[in-house]
Amino acid sequence: MTTGRDTLPTTTTRGGLSVVSNAAQEYVTVRLAGQLLGIPVLSVHDVLGAQKLTRIPLAPKWVAGVLNLRGRIVTAINLRQRLGLELREDSSKDMSVVVEHNEESYSLQIDNVGEVLTLNDADMEKNPVTLDPRWREISRGIFRLEAELLVIMDVEKLFNFESAAAA
């Protein structure tokens, strides 16, 4: 399952967002330990179902392993570990969102993938000051969707591993 930028209709999750303005962006929503996260569609290369991971002994905790993506070796990041969430008991069903960082592909291991939303930049809200510092660091902002809150992830910040090492 691969997402394309142009195949998705604009959604009308909220009345005010149905009109697509120039300042709108598309986000792939993923779910992680119940929390909804958004990743800008432009940074997503691939979305994969459960993959066979090869463990890397002695690697940092947040490295889930490596996987074979059509002949390329991709390092998988355990996003729960990275964000300080409780680990899943059975991680074998984790889905992968493949992103690129410094010309290297990484797979973010998540619970499951939702839909693609087009959201207006103007509606993005700042991080609440009380947000967990680990989250505040990787969150670009919050969207108030009808049912729940969507935290927009800054993929680049995710690879700032000094803070991750502390995690």
Next chain:
Amino acid sequence: MDDLLNEFLTETAESLEVVDVELVKLEQDPENADVLDNIFRLVHTIKGTCGFLGLPRLETVAHASENVLGKFRDKELTVTREAITVVLQSLDRIKEILAELEASAQEPAGSDDDLVAKLNSIADGKAPEAAPAPAKDAKSAPQAGAPKGDEAVDPTLGRELKPGEVSLDELERAFLEAEGPEDVPAPSTALTETRPGDASQGAVSLFDRAGGADSVSVAAHLLAQRIGRYSALAEFFEDVPEDVRKAKFTGLLTALLKEDEKAAENVGKGLVTRPGFEDRNFDALSTLVKDVLEEIQLDADTRDDAVMALELVRDPIKAGSDKHAKPSATQAAPAGQARQAGGEKKGQNQSIRVSLDLLEDLMNMVSELVLTRNQLLQLVRNQEDSDFAIPIQRLSQTTSELQEGVMKTRMQPIGNAWSKLPRIVRDLSVDLDKKIDLQMKGAETELDRQVLELIKDPLTHMVRNSADHGIESPAERVAAGKSETGTIHLNAFHEGGHIIIEISDDGGGISVEKVRKKVLEKGLASEAELEDMTDGQIQKFVFHAGFSTAAQVTNVSGRGVGMDVVRTNIEKIGGTIDMTSVEGKGSTFQIKIPLTLAIVAAMIVESAGERFAIPQISVLELVRANEGSEHRIERIKDSPVLRLRNRLLPLVYLNEVLGFTTRAEIEARENPDDFVVITQVGAFTFGLVVDQVFDTEEIVVKPVAPILKDLDIYSGNTILGDGSVIMILDPNGVANHASAHLGDTGEVQAQQEEAAVLDAADQISDKESLLVFRAGSAGQKAVPLSLVARLEDIERAEVEESDGQFMVQYRGALMPVVLVEGLSKLVDDGRQPVLVFTDGDYTMGLAVDEILDIVEEDLDIKLASNHAGMVGSAIINGHATELIDVGYYLGKAFSDWLRSRDTMEDAPPAKQTRLLLIDDSAFFRNMLKPLLQVAGYRVKAVDRASQALELREAGERFDLIVSDIDMPEMDGFEFAQIVKSGGLWAHVPLIALSSYASPKHLERGRKVGFDDYIAKFDRDALLHSLSQQLKLHGDAA
């Protein structure tokens, strides 16, 4: 213009490297006109090219050096060391400027006045009346009208000439003069009769329309460059230097564009100096000119006119070519041959420049293809009778060939990494006031360019080291009885998928005393530890981090980085480095590196259910260790060790290193069944214990993600044939981790391990693997397992009897089957167990009743035997066992194998006589060892003379040495010479053992110092000689 600049940079860099080397040659051989011409030509080309690219700094420097070189050539100056040094400096400056030019595409600002002044003073100093360079050209080119010489205003360029710039007229003239004393008519714009059409073009001359002198210069340059790529033209120009070519074309184009018919005709006649230029070739030239003019962006009309104008010289060029064809009728044939030879040589020009990126991409794609191929093969293997089998087989074949081909494109001769060395050594010898001769062998040996890049620096460093620390000053050398000039040898060759590079010097060697002092000073080892070490081991401390023996830091080497950095760099690319050094004699370093880094053979192992790859280069062997097997894992306190032959190897559990299990869990296992991968990292050998070993696969090494770079335990990862990703273990990293675990450094372990080996050697290993069997009588018999080639069950019916001897067809040949003494007949029917012995061409079977066991026992032979076919008896497994003498049976099977034997009558030697046996044939070692042991000697057997010499280094003492003559690497004669030339063993009796026992050999043997010369297989003569020699030397002592 960018392309032009790039091409210029590449070419100039290549030329400069050549000039570097040639200058050093010139210095050694100042009279060599060829070398000088070559240098002059190259520098001149650089200068010329800089000129029209508008690079004034480069041009000035190049010009000034050319000036000096010109005077060398004209014998106005003599070649001196000082002058060469300055010219070399100016080349360095050119390189610096080029480097910046490459980085910024602009010539850096700055002044080279200092250097130019130096060069000029050299040029002037020795020949004060000579004017700067252009004068040289000028004096050979007197011409009315155009002012020549210093700072001339070039009429065609319309500006002042920069120093060193050659005006177009000058080039033209130079060319014309080369061809003949034709006058160059004044440039004329008059239209010629043959081109009336031109009148319609109006008053503007073709020359101006084409863009004047600048365009002509660029076009001529391109023509000169490209002409070699046209097969129809290359042969006519291949021996014309490029600058001459350029001059010719500049002249031709100028004449043509200025529509000066007469000049054009003259130039045309001289353009081709080889016979055989025909219409066809002219057409190719015409096309080339058209292409070039198009490239410099002339409009179509001008282009067509120019090409049309070219037609004018069609006949003159052909005529010029013909002129060379008929010097005399008799020479016509050789000329034709020469041309043919030229045609063959064309192949050399059939090459193109391809960008490295493209090759890298290609290589990556091929790697992917190899992986996919492996996947397909695996799939097909699992399916029987697949229709895909055959096409995939073909695909596999093609892929392999493709892989090989692409690898080849990345191969470069190692000489490319060496090209700078003569210059470096030369500079060093000047700086250090030493005389050093650099000899290079095997420069054409090819290896992957990636590897080449990576070894360049370590190599340079090592050669520097040899020159700085190795070679002594001339005075010291003379005092030591050596020639004044020290020699550094560089040798490269292929050996089994690896490339070996040897750097040896005949300098002072590494001072054991100095190293020892330094080791103590730095606390790298204790006095007691050093006591136990051999000189070789102490010398190897130079590979330790932060170790440098140079008494003072020179500007040459000793910049705080030492051999340890070299070692690290070499190990980084999966290579190994070793060293031998003899104080006062010199040192030899040997580097072994893989040919390519991209695809390597790796062993796939399993640990805690995960698979890992270990590069094959570091795997020495594989041992299985469980309760029932020959090898068991033992413990010294908490350290697991493995006894392997005469070595004691430290063990590392991969499970533990990777954090899968703890040591306690490992030790708590019941009936462990482990595989031990004997791994070598530098001088450190250890056993890596894994759960399972799969097969060996060719893997494509891919780097790990940057976020995992810190994990030194992995050198990369790869995708296996089944599509899964696995990590590639870096044995270096594993060793580091392991030593961290053990709270010990690998080095210390290595020493302990070597010490253990020495201990083992000291005891003189008596452990022998023995094959125990039953034959004839009830008592069991045994034979050293190492002598047995195979165990076979042969169908009784297949054994035939001929001439009283049993024979069987075995592996396509007839093999005699001999009954063990005491066995009266073969089995009646069914299968007959047979031990197969092989020595060289001889293969025989020994029929026995039953094979009982294989045991490892101290071979303590109790009783010498008087029975034929028996060495003696020993207690094995609590039973008296007869040891059979295989030599006896071989003699029985082949009458020519052994001579007849008499009973032993020599007095048995005194107890504990230590004997060293050197023989490259395992068979003889194993046969002679028990024989000699029975005769009462304590025997140490080695398979190479070099090993024996190592023992000597290690201080081992022997009472007798028996050496084979015909051995690889170092033969017996050479060995004897070394032994007898001095050292610990100079007075030990030396007995030669050889299959060649002609008088000539005997004579030579005695000459080099053998005390006796015995034919192989003559056991009694050997024993006799041994006791004789002992007696002789015993009396003497």
